[in-house]
Amino acid sequence: MYRRLASSLLGRRVRHPRFTPVCLRQDSGGCDRWEEEKKEDGVKWTQLEHRGPYFAPLYEPLPDDVHFYYDGKPLKLSLATEEIATFYAKMLDHEYTTKEIFQNNFFNDWRKEMTLMEQKIITDLDKCDFSEIHKYFVDKSEARKALSKEEKQKLKEEADKIQEEYGYCILDGHREKIGNFKTEPPGLFRGRGDHPKMGMLKKRIMPEDVIINCSKNSKIPKPPEGHKWKEVRFDNTVTWLASWTENIQNTLKYIMLNPSSKLKGEKDWHKYEVARRLKDVVQKIRAQYRADWKSKEMKNRQRAVALYFIDKLALRAGNEKEEGETADTVGCCSLRVEHIKLHRELDGQEHVVEFDFLGKDSIRYYNKVSVEKPVFKNLKMFMKNKDPADDLFDQLSTCILNKHLQKLMDGLTAKVFRTYNASITLQEQLKALTNPDDNVAGKLLSYNRANRAVAILCNHQRSIPKTFEKSMQNLQAKIDAKKQQVEEAKQELKNAEDEFKDTKDDKAKANVEKKKKLLKRLEEQLAKLNVQATDKEENKQIALGTSKLNYLDPRISIAWCKKFGVPIEKIYNKTQREKFAWAIDMADEDFEF
């Protein structure tokens, strides 16, 4: 019943594309963008119906023959204590369980959940032996891997059923996929980088913690048997379906729609339209911040230098963070004196600023940049009489900066520069790198290089894959083998040509053609492998996905595909095509960012 309703909605949608390629520019006004009537300001939907979150499975106690040992002796733990012990036991071969902060945080939180008796006994983590529990879970995961095809199929069907039931909602008559419909299971918190809270206990989310958001007249989701929701509200000015407060940072978590949804798609489109508007005023803004480098007001100078960094280097804004609550990371406005070094001259360049700091996710930003002289002089001044740990821009905050930007352009904030510079860089690089005569593989290499230029600009890194060295060697071996084949084919061709010279007969001529074809094919294969190797090497430490998904206006890529006859599937996989459905619908080959 539910299914039939849903599929009929889907069917209808196919005949009425959700994203109509009209009226991208504000000045073309007056047309209806979407099928639905326009909503009041701030209203996100008129109908929202869903099943509520899918809760993490309850804890299953360990079998009786799996023991926890304290001080060498087996100790039967209470259910709650045992559950938390399993969280730690599962992580045993991770490096972070060796860190003191992790251990202390874990042990503290663990003890809080123990019975009085357990608290009395278990006083020293070093005396805890989780190895049997650890082994139990290793074996269990092995066993799951070893399951037969049929058994795996059955598990998958069960997962699909859950997805089908809980993974979708109805929003304004459309069945939309939900992004994260499951509550996060309990476990030990893992922050990124040097996180002061690593190892703390992340508690189980109960229905009593969850706020449901839906429309009044919809079927209100039922909490699990014997439970109640914390609250049911009907707030159509927000897009989330459910929320709860997590206990580590005391912040809210939300259940929201999948990026393929219309709601998210429109928002994404809007984001790129704002960035495109920046294109029209960016020269003016640049002229202005250059002028402000000489402002009488220190505040303005700091603002202007910071903005220069954000624009030129695509730095993040850098909000203030509560000290001691998170890893020590910074962005532009929160840079400290210790994060930059000034070199009047370095490697033949003048006025070089050497950046070295940890940014979002504790990813290191290291860069040596030659800056314009007034910037250099200003920086010197900002650093004067300060300790290394002092703020570089002590008179500036993201709030001040964004207020200033808002005056320069409606909707302009610091992050728009990142979007703008990423997208414009892709467009320029594609223009510069694409050779229309290349085959598809060659064009894709160009695309990847353009994408890579953006990823480098935005400092999107990844750890070098564990298998990198090995797979590179394998690829090299393939290349060598292919080279060998090419040489052989060359020789064979030469032989065939010699024979033809001698005999001049048709059979020999046909043989020459055959050998030529073979050689050509082999050479193409070799070229392809070489391209692969280059791409792989250049890419080993760079993550392309983040910029592709969040910073590059998809219409640039789609236009490029159309212009150069590259199938869109080569650039975007299925999920990405769903996310960028709006762009695929509207962009033609003439699209300019």
Next chain:
DNA sequence: ATGAACACTTAGTACCACACTT
């Protein structure tokens, strides 16, 4: 004016299914 709360986007990693070898 300020800071906390809130809502939303952006981010890297672990893992797994699957294709491809061996």
Next chain:
DNA sequence: AAGTGTGGTACTAAGTGTTCAT
């Protein structure tokens, strides 16, 4: 049939920026 490499995805942390409360 097992090993292996890889793309895709799930997961959830960590940012940004606005709004709310005082």
